[in-house]
Amino acid sequence: MKYKRLTREQFEALHKEFSNFLATQSIDKAEWDSIKANKPEVADQELDVFSDLIWEGVLTNAHYLEHFSKNHIFLFHCQEKLIQSIVLKALETQVDFMQKEGLQWLSDNMFTDTVEIHIGKKEYQIERNMAIFDLITEGAILSDGQLYLQINGIIQS
Structure with a gap:
């Protein structure tokens, strides 16, 4: 992970964006729930990748x-x-x-x-x-x- 994981509140505020992020990887809600329950390390990786994407966008636009x-x-x-x-x-x-x-x-x-x-x-x-x-x-x-x-x-x- 390049930056740091977003907080729970930040993930909640970006719920729609995270859903879209998962959708680009062909992961629907049912599959996401399964990943969280059965493969927590994979879920953590997805959260980290999404966090880095968000941070990268924010920092690139910071002036x-x-x-x-x-x-x-x-x-x-x-x-x-x-x-x-x-x-x-x-x-x-x-x-x-x-x-x-x-x-x-x-x-x-x-x-x-x-x-x-x-x-x-x-x-x-x-x-x-x-x-x-x-x-x-x-x-x-x-x-x-x-x-x-x-x-x-x-x-x-």
């Missing part, structure tokens, strides 16, 4: 990621060959970017001495989708890129 912690915001723009990053760090320890007030504080203090901004980019050291998957497993979430683009626009002007 922006965000990772919020108490005093840091990591914003990533995932391009084909490299990843660009903007890291915002609050130097005032009481600021919490995990709270709405923390984001308002950032808006009010963006260009003061209380916020450090670091911009970077680097080529992927491993395959692109695996690098993005690693960031997600470390806590990053997929994003529409609005915050990245907004802050990048402010920094560039």
Whole structure:
């Protein structure tokens, strides 16, 4: 398995897609029930293959990621060959970017001495989708890129 198996909730949300996946292998509900009961290792393989297919599609289409912690915001723009990053760090320890007030504080203090901004980019050291998957497993979430683009626009002007 290249990535990780989807959770039960994710499989439930993708029930129709999983049914279609099984159908492409000529496995109907009765046969699937039989495989689960009599060949659990084969069922596990099917779940793993489906999970990897879903992850591959999601990661291929991922362009922006965000990772919020108490005093840091990591914003990533995932391009084909490299990843660009903007890291915002609050130097005032009481600021919490995990709270709405923390984001308002950032808006009010963006260009003061209380916020450090670091911009970077680097080529992927491993395959692109695996690098993005690693960031997600470390806590990053997929994003529409609005915050990245907004802050990048402010920094560039």
